[in-house]
Amino acid sequence: MRIGVDVGGTNTDAVLIAERRVVASTKQPTSPDVSTGVTAAIGAILADAGVSAGQVSAVMIGTTHFTNALVERERLDRVGIIRLASPSGEALPPLTGWPDALARQLEGATFLLPGGYEVDGREISALDEGAVRAAALDCRAQGIRSIAVSCAFAPINAAMEDRAAQIIADAHPDASISLSHSVGRLGLIERENGTILNAALATLARHVVTSLERALAQLGITAPLYISQNDGTLISAADAARYPVLTIGSGPTNSMRGAAFLTGVDDGIVMDVGGTTCDIGVLANGYPRESSIAVDIGGVRTNFRMPDILAIGLGGGTRIHVGASGDEVTIGPDSVGFRLTQDAYLFGGSTLTASDVAVAAGKADFGDAGRIPSLTPSLKSAILDRIATMLADGIDRMKTQPGDATIIAVGGGHFLIDDDLKGAARVVRPDHASVANAVGAAIAQIGAQAERIVDYDAEPRATALEQMREMLLARVAAAGATPESVEIVDMDEVFLSYLPGRSAQLRMKAVGSLADDMKRADAPLSETPHVY
Amino acid sequence: MYIDHATELQDLARGAAFLGSGGGGDPYYSLLLAEAALARRGRFELIPLSEVADDALLAPCGWIGAPTVSVEKLPNGGEAVTGLRRLEEIMGKRIDAVLPIEIGGGNGLAPFIAAAELGIPVVDCDGMGRAFPESQMAIFNIRGLSACPSVLTAADGSLSVIETGDNLTHERIARALAVSLGGIAHMVEYPLSGAEAKAHAVPGSVSAAIAVGRAIREARGAGGDPFDALAQALEATGLYPHCLSLFDGKIVDLERETRGGFSVGKVTIDGFGGGGRMEIEFQNENLVAESDGKILAMVPDIITVMDRDTADTITTEKLKYGQRVKVIAAASPAILRDPHALSFVGPRAFGMEFDFAAVETLNLTEKA
Numbered sequence: 068m069r070i071g072v073d074v075g076g077t078n079t080d081a082v083l084i085a086e087r088r089v090v091a092s093t094k095q096p097t098s099p100d101v102s103t104g105v106t107a108a109i110g111a112i113l114a115d116a117g118v119s120a121g122q123v124s125a126v127m128i129g130t131t132h133f134t135n136a137l138v139e140r141e142r143l144d145r146v147g148i149i150r151l152a153s154p155s156g157e158a159l160p161p162l163t164g165w166p167d168a169l170a171r172q173l174e175g176a177t178f179l180l181p182g183g184y185e186v187d188g189r190e191i192s193a194l195d196e197g198a199v200r201a202a203a204l205d206c207r208a209q210g211i212r213s214i215a216v217s218c219a220f221a222p223i224n225a226a227m228e229d230r231a232a233q234i235i236a237d238a239h240p241d242a243s244i245s246l247s248h249s250v251g252r253l254g255l256i257e258r259e260n261g262t263i264l265n266a267a268l269a270t271l272a273r274h275v276v277t278s279l280e281r282a283l284a285q286l287g288i289t290a291p292l293y294i295s296q297n298d299g300t301l302i303s304a305a306d307a308a309r310y311p312v313l314t315i316g317s318g319p320t321n322s323m324r325g326a327a328f329l330t331g332v333d334d335g336i337v338m339d340v341g342g343t344t345c346d347i348g349v350l351a352n353g354y355p356r357e358s359s360i361a362v363d364i365g366g367v368r369t370n371f372r373m374p375d376i377l378a379i380g381l382g383g384g385t386r387i388h389v390g391a392s393g394d395e396v397t398i399g400p401d402s403v404g405f406r407l408t409q410d411a412y413l414f415g416g417s418t419l420t421a422s423d424v425a426v427a428a429g430k431a432d433f434g435d436a437g438r439i440p441s442l443t444p445s446l447k448s449a450i451l452d453r454i455a456t457m458l459a460d461g462i463d464r465m466k467t468q469p470g471d472a473t474i475i476a477v478g479g480g481h482f483l484i485d486d487d488l489k490g491a492a493r494v495v496r497p498d499h500a501s502v503a504n505a506v507g508a509a510i511a512q513i514g515a516q517a518e519r520i521v522d523y524d525a526e527p528r529a530t531a532l533e534q535m536r537e538m539l540l541a542r543v544a545a546a547g548a549t550p551e552s553v554e555i556v557d558m559d560e561v562f563l564s565y566l567p568g569r570s571a572q573l574r575m576k577a578v579g580s581l582a583d584d585m586k587r588a589d590a591p592l593s594e595t596p597h598v599y
Numbered sequence: 600m601y602i603d604h605a606t607e608l609q610d611l612a613r614g615a616a617f618l619g620s621g622g623g624g625d626p627y628y629s630l631l632l633a634e635a636a637l638a639r640r641g642r643f644e645l646i647p648l649s650e651v652a653d654d655a656l657l658a659p660c661g662w663i664g665a666p667t668v669s670v671e672k673l674p675n676g677g678e679a680v681t682g683l684r685r686l687e688e689i690m691g692k693r694i695d696a697v698l699p700i701e702i703g704g705g706n707g708l709a710p711f712i713a714a715a716e717l718g719i720p721v722v723d724c725d726g727m728g729r730a731f732p733e734s735q736m737a738i739f740n741i742r743g744l745s746a747c748p749s750v751l752t753a754a755d756g757s758l759s760v761i762e763t764g765d766n767l768t769h770e771r772i773a774r775a776l777a778v779s780l781g782g783i784a785h786m787v788e789y790p791l792s793g794a795e796a797k798a799h800a801v802p803g804s805v806s807a808a809i810a811v812g813r814a815i816r817e818a819r820g821a822g823g824d825p826f827d828a829l830a831q832a833l834e835a836t837g838l839y840p841h842c843l844s845l846f847d848g849k850i851v852d853l854e855r856e857t858r859g860g861f862s863v864g865k866v867t868i869d870g871f872g873g874g875g876r877m878e879i880e881f882q883n884e885n886l887v888a889e890s891d892g893k894i895l896a897m898v899p900d901i902i903t904v905m906d907r908d909t910a911d912t913i914t915t916e917k918l919k920y921g922q923r924v925k926v927i928a929a930a931s932p933a934i935l936r937d938p939h940a941l942s943f944v945g946p947r948a949f950g951m952e953f954d955f956a957a958v959e960t961l962n963l964t965e966k967a
Contacts, residue, residue: 155754155781158676164631185781186668186857191755219671254670256628356908357921361627368627372921375908463822528854558920562856571856 068122070109070288071509073321073502074101074130074275077342077384077405078479080505081108083116087510089329091116092502094479097405101132102278106285113286120287129295129508131318132275133268133311137365140168143267144213145175147206147242149199149235150259151182151218151227155191161217161259166366173267175211178202182227183219188565190227191219199231203238214239215266217247217259223561223572243269243309250312252559257361257370264367265312272311276304293511297373298556299324299355300514300578315364316373321507323348323355323374326475328510329497335473336462339503340480342384343402347377347461350475372557379461383407383422383480387450396449398457412439421483424450431482459489466490477503515542516557516576524568531573532558539577548579600806603642608633608708610812611805615707616912617815617829617927618808618839620901622884623704623730624666625914628673633708636715643711644720646696648802651722655695655793658686659726660713661706663734663751663773664783666883666916667855667862669705675754678785679713682750685758686787689748698722698796700737700788702804703730703884704914709785721805726789728801728838728932729901731944732861732883734770738934739789741943742799749773749788753780778860801932807836815910825910826925833929841930841959845888845895846870846877847907850922855881855915866904866918868926877926879904881915886949888926896928897951899935899944900958903927928958 068085075097082092091112098104105128113120136142148161161177162170180199181192206214214235218227225248232244245266251258276294283292294307297316307314322339326332333353339346349356355374362369380400384407388397403410403418410416412423413434423439425431428447442450466472471492476484477500486494499506517539521531536555544550557576562569602608612626612633637643651657660679662669687694694717697710702725714721726737734746746769751759759776763769769788777784791799814832818825830842848870855864861882868877877890885902888895896902904913907925930936935944936957942948945955 152673154675154756156673156675158632158674159628163635183672185672186665187782189781191672191781219673253667255673256631256670356923532852556921558853560854562858564857569856 068118069124069509070112070126071505071507072105072108072126072128073318073504073508074105074128074132075318075341075504076131076135077382077407079104079108080502081112082499082502082505082509083112083118084506084509089499089506092499092505094501096408100278101275102282102285105279105282109282109286109288123288123290125290125293126283126288127293127295127301127508127511128279129317129321129504130275130314133272134315134318134364136268136271137264137315140172140365142271143173144270145211146173146263146266147175147202147211147214148177148263149202149214149216149231150179151194151216151231152191152255153179153181155183155219156255159256161263163256164368169365169367173263176202176206176209184224184227186220186564188224188563194227194230196230196234199234200238203235203242206242207239212241213243213245213266213269215245215247215259215262217255217262219255221246221248222252222258223563245269249310251370253561254370257368260367261312261369261371264364264369265310268311272308276308280304295321295508295511297371298514298578299507299512301511316362316371318504319346319348319374319376320355322346322477322504323350323507324510325503325505325507326350326477326497327353328506329499329503330475330495332473332475332495335475335495336465337475337477338458338461338481338484339478340476340483341382341478342404342407342480343380343382344378345381345458345461345480345483347379347465348374349465377461377465379457381421381454381457381483383420383483384411385421387419387421387424389419389446393443394446394449396446396453398450398453421454421480425482454483455485455488458484462488462490476500510581512578513543513546513548513581514576514578515539515546516574518572518574520563520566520570521573522566522568522570535573535575539575543577543579547581553577553579600645601642602637602645602711605634605637607809608637608711610816611809612708612812613815613912614808614810614812615702616704616914617811617903617905618707618804618901619701619703619730619912619914620884620903621881621915622666622732623701623706623914624662624669625917626705626708628669629705629708629712632674632712636712640715643715645723645805646720648722648724648797648800651696651793651796653792653794653797656690656692657722657791657793657796658683658694658697658787659700659737659739659789659791660697660785660787661700661709662783663786664777664860665857665862666704666914667857668782670916672754672781672783674785675756677756678752678754679709680716681758682752682785682787683713683717685750685760686748686790689760690790694719695793696720696722698800699725699805701725701727701730702801702808703727706730707805707808722796723805724796724800724802725804726800728804728935729899730884734773734786734788735766736944736948737789738799738801738940739791740766741940744789744791744795744799746788748790749786751776751784751786753784755780774860782857782860801838801934803836804838807838810836819909826927829910829927838932839901839929843928843958843962844925845928845962846890846926848874848877848924850918850920850924853918853920855918862915864915868924879926882949883915885915887946887951888928894953894956895961896958897946897955898949899931899941901929901931930958
């Protein structure tokens with residue numbers, strides 16, 4: 068049996084899955100220390116299902132903690148930024164194009180140093196080891212403990228980044244070092260942006276992963292812990308602690324895959340209403356529609372592959388502001404977040420939230436409706452109309468086909484979506500809708516990737532591609548995926564003109580859905596992000 | 600007119616990305632530089648070609664090399680001004696205005712950054728009406744002007760002045776220099792008088808790019824179809840009289856390499872719901888789009904791969920496996936379609952074994 072957990076900003080959800088069926092589920096408030104909430108949630112489902120810790124085969128956790136930290140600009144490290152490319156690139160120093168406030172907050176010190184490679188493998192300039200050492204010592208003196216290193220053409224040759232990392236580690240042993248070739252592909256600015264974001268999350272990532280491990284230890288669970296990645300596959304907890312940026316798109320991926328799994332709907336629009344936001348994504352052939360172009364994270368351009376998501380500021384904890392005259396209504400964008408169960412009227416607090424209005428209108432039934440202050444019918448309908456308009460606008464912005472769409476309503480605040488919502492052909496509300504995200508984590512896909520340098524003069528390209536494809540499909544199927552679900556999701560080829568002949572670095576990634584976890588003796592494959 | 604808002608620069612970047620036919624480089628980096636220059640300078644001046652004095656000295660400029668390199672090897676910042684200053688020394692007079700050698704991709708924006716440094720305007724015209732991979736494909740060569748003296752500069756501070764008797768030799772030397780400098784360099788070429796520009800440049804192409812970019816942005820903002828808006832805006836410019844949607848699908852193979860100073864390769868797109876297959880060959884720019892054995896568009900007509908949801912252009916160096924795209928074609932400006940021009944920019948100029956056929960005649964039944 069596997070456990071899927073979603074640690075959101077407001078709630079921590081957990082599900083127990085056996086034979087592709089949800090056996091138990093729960094929703095608990097997220098605790099400030101993360102681990103208390105996770106312990107409570109997993110403890111609750113084990114007790115509910117009467118299952119012992121020893122029967123758990125794997126724990127898969129998706130978390131929006133890192134995304135939230137970047138969006139809220141909290142709990143981030145100051146970063147020492149080293150770029151190895153000078154004199155090239157000096158017109159576009161690191162952090163160019165970032166939101167000013169985020170750049171000011173993260174920038175510890177920036178060093179544009181000689182180094183980098185040309186496309187043909189020559190060095191743009193030689194690595195100045197003394198300058199790297201001086202930069203590391205400068206960071207140490209300033210108390211900067213997180214360092215991002217980006218080198219021109221590092222995805223083709225990582226040697227200079229690796230050497231710089233050794234020098235930094237020697238000079239500044241406490242530093243967490245993020246290397247660009249572990250984070251992204253070609254496109255220096257986008258890769259460097261991702262590396263800086265990763266470095267900014269270093270302390271938080273260690274804290275979160277340690278908290279998760281502590282929670283499992285307290286429960287006596289010895290099964291392996293995996294963290295969901297952007298594309299719905301898994302990485303080990305240790306890798307997530309080093310490369311948290313690779314997990315920041317996992318929230319929407321998990322909720323959309325969970326929604327598809329729970330409903331069997333392959334094409335539609337998933338609306339995941341959480342405590343703070345409603346994330347709207349498009350499901351096409353059972354997979355989240357990806358963004359083709361650059362992905363903005365907290366206003367920063369990156370080139371990660373992730374679902375194309377529209378987040379609107381409307382969730383169960385969203386505050387409803389009523390003007391002094393009593394007829395002027397503003398919805399959010401602020402939310403009470405994980406304090407919903409203390410601050411909302413229906414839980415004895417004194418803040419009017421979207422949940423209070425929904426319960427007062429009979430759309431949901433939880434908390435103590437008697438504590439909600441009476442709202443005039445006209446005010447109530449004005450608030451509900453405004454909420455419906457926000458949701459309908461969201462659908463309109465995301466849909467690409469004419470006509471109304473199938474809407475899958477999930478998340479703890481799914482009751483905010485009316486059955487007759489404008490733009491909806493029908494609204495599907497599956498069992499366990501409120502924990503779709505945790506379901507998505509539990510049904511994580513199996514992934515495998517391969518990389519090889521091929522000389523096309525010696526081996527025809529079509530043969531090399533087909534061979535790698537067949538090998539990966541077989542590997543994913545052998546690891547427990549249903550053969551018909553396995554597909555190549557990424558292929559990347561970079562010709563290496565510094566090698567003789569027509570040589571290219573060929574990379575491919577295949578993923579598939581897990582056939583039946585009961586038949587699998589071993590735990591799911593985890594990928595190591597830094598050995599592309 | 601003045602460009603005094605970042606929104607207009609973004610419109611220009613969006614429009615130029617489309618007109619680049621996949622080439623000219625992703626305008627994002629040029630846009631970042633242009634936005635920084637705009638913040639420093641307050642505004643850019645864009646003057647109509649008709650307002651340029653006949654005896655003015657104009658300098659077309661842009662980047663030469665492989666766009667696949669430009670995403671890693673970024674500018675130092677001194678390249679354009681160093682080159683323009685040297686050209687002034689050689690010509691013995693001040694440069695009065697600059698213009699994009701090609702209104703495609705990042706090269707559509709590049710002259711604004713140079714103009715900001717020199718405090719001179721950009722002329723609303725260009726030398727290609729789109730982007731082409733090679734220097735001798737400029738309308739100025741087609742009409743018999745010389746590319747020389749030209750000045751090529753690189754991130755490491757090196758500078759080369761090229762003087763050749765003919766423009767094809769000029770391209771070969773410039774390309775070899777760019778390759779030896781790492782695959783990307785800045786070039787100021789075809790220095791010309793105001794009178795020559797009025798006789799030969801593609802007029803109004805910068806403002807056409809801005810209009811196209813604005814139409815896409817406004818359609819997205821209003822919840823309209825950005826592809827319809829794109830087609831209408833192109834036709835309204837008068838330069839690009841037809842626009843067609845050729846294909847809709849997902850990228851299933853991509854073969855792309857940096858060779859001889861170009862990004863060359865082929866992208867394969869499978870249609871949704873068994874809707875056939877399209878293959879597009881490119882050399883920096885998309886050259887020929889073929890679907891199931893039938894050619895649907897070819898140079899010099901514009902062939903651009905776009906995100907099928909957002910109508911963002913995906914330049915050839917940004918193509919990736921799995922992207923869901925639409926392929927949009929547009930008729931090139933008429934001056935590129937006469938027999939003399941086609942001998943420089945038609946399919947045979949790219950080594951293909953067939954004559955040019957216009958996109959609107961190849962797709963008589965399919966209208967976007």
